[in-house]
Amino acid sequence: HVEHSEMAGVEYLSPEGLRIDGRRPPELRKLESQLGKCQQADGSAYLQQGNTKVIATVYGPHDVSRRSESLHDKAFINCQYSMATFSTSERKSRTKGDRKSTEISLALKRTFEAAILTELYPMSKIDIFVQVLQSDGGNRSVCINAATMALIDAGV
16 A cells, blocks of 8 residues: 555555545545434434444424423533444444543534524424444544434424
């Protein structure tokens, strides 16, 4: 393999000039998506970008069960990010509150608090669950896009 350095970092190219996944340097990852993958959820979406596969589900807006989550003038947004134990070649189990999962959950929450018109849903809660089924880079952006699609499917 030949190393090829760019501003975004180091990329590894084969002697034929291809990336590890067979793409040429300027080629984008293949996209595949489906809405309504989980019938039990109010909204759901599956998104595959390259070899990264993510499923997102949305429940709500619904009544708040805990008083601490009740906001009188807008919806409370709850986001949970997780990675399936089989999502990477490393078989380390992630605890629910590990640093990376907490960081991405918070990034998702901040993204959707800014994007959703929460004032349309006072005293309610919107739960967004995102799980990485297979990880091959770009997890955060694929998760945001999958969650956005699930919110659209839920009509939020």
